[in-house]
Amino acid sequence: MLQTNPSTSPPPMVSLSAAGVRRKGRWLVRGVDFSIARGEIVTLIGPNGSGKSTTAKMAIGVTRPDEGHVTRIPNLRVGYVPQKLAIDWTMPLTVDRLMTLTQPLRGRDIDAALEATGIRHLARAEVQHLSGGEFQRALLARAIARKPDLLVLDEPVQGVDFAGEIALYDLIKTIRNTTGCGILLISHDLHVVMAETDTVICLNGHVCCRGTPEAVSRSPEYLRLFGARAGQTLAFYSHHHDHTHLPDGRVLHSDGTVTDHCHPDDGHHHEEGLPAGRAGPMRIVHAHGPTCGCGQHGDEKPAANTGPLQERGDA
Amino acid sequence: MLDDFFIRALLAGTGLALTTGPLGCFVIWRRMAYFGDTMAHSALLGVALSLLFQMNLTISVFAVAAIVSLALLLLQKRGSLSTDALLGILSHATLATGLVIVSFMTWVRIDLVGFLFGDILAVTPQDVSLVWGGGILVLFAIVYLWRPLIASTVNPELAAAEGLEPERARLAFMLLMALVIAIAMKIVGILLITSLLIIPAATARRFSASPEVMAVLASLLGAIAVAGGLFGSLKFDTPSGPSIVVAALAIFLFSLLPWRRRAEEGAIQADTGGHH
């Protein structure tokens, strides 16, 4: 479900509330709200340039929010696998040496991480000689060897084939189950996510929609498409948007208005339930259209769009 | 033949090479050769200002090089001009300004060639203690900052995400570069400092399995180049800076040709052997 009971859910390690990043007079992403607790998997999806990496960097403190708040528990230990990492060939670096890049580690922790990712035989290989998939695994091994509280994986399945994708997701699931760490996963696949995902956040410069994925195993057709094995690893995510991103970058709202941007406070969205500024699992941006079918509809009416925020609309 | 001044030059030169080894590796890994060159060129402005205001030479050269590198960082962040255009402007503007200021000061006699290309005869006992004192300081700083420096060279965002403060490492690296430039000026000269940074490190690359090995090896190869260059400089009465760079180049070329062929042959033999 979208709403978690605060008394039973573990406290979040990281929470973002109305967080946004502005560069060169343009908002890369705005109004982002979500949180990650121990053992929780959050998947950020969205097209290229939608602010997924920016959002992840905000969450772990690499990028400061220009508005809103990001809070982290003190001494949060992050394991980060960036999206693009090119190691200059002039630097001699073996997989073994890569493991201790940001901190010294015990030999058995290194071995265990290499074993878990299936690249123990490559420990002495130079990273520049690895294939794309092997390098991705080496980066993942490095990130888990330091036993992080929060594992951040920016498009870990890029350049990996379907079987490799299944294997990688299974590995991520095992890591979560054995270490209990929280996981922030970024994917450019808009419809298929890791089945274990607790919350999907759909981004396109703002949060377009959010929710939980549906098990593939519930649909015989999808099961046939994916196979039973993949059907346990992957899940479908259905979007519920109350607006459309037009090809020219403008946004068409369900009330028929077209605006240059789409921000949570622009008066075209319903705000649901929770007091402003509260971090945590909540449904701020999701206002409902007649066909969204999310089962969360309260008694709000389109009339809510004529609230005092209407004047601030950027149409 | 081994006069006092030559022993001093040898001591100063090898002491310098120990610090340029690891720093040169970072210059190569971070692709900052032109950046280092620009900082070095600004040293002449430092020389001119120290003469004009009668300040300590090393301190003014260090200060000008540090200010130029910080200015570059700021201008890069504003992003109005491309980095190579900025480097080109600052590099030659500071060098030219230094030359103009020096030419106005008709009352001081200054050995310009010595500053541009290095001069072993000018190495005093104070210079030797400066090289070793400054060099030990630089080495200690590099060892202390090693992990953040390496991690932020591989990926600054990864270093930041895992708590290693890449900006601090970068700033420290700039200041160390400025310090080494101030120290190196008398021995290899302003125009050739970058070569002493780069050539030994490039030579060390192919023989190194880790960044640590490459840094140590670059120091040793640099020291050999300094010794060879100084001998040559004394024997053929050539300026010390170019002689050291030529010696470093000779080692680089020597390491390139025979080693590579032998290694490849070995690999091919092992390969064909495996197929039988």
Ligand SMILES: [Zn+2]
């Ligand atoms: Zn949207």
Ligand SMILES: [Zn+2]
């Ligand atoms: Zn969506």
Ligand SMILES: [Zn+2]
């Ligand atoms: Zn709805």
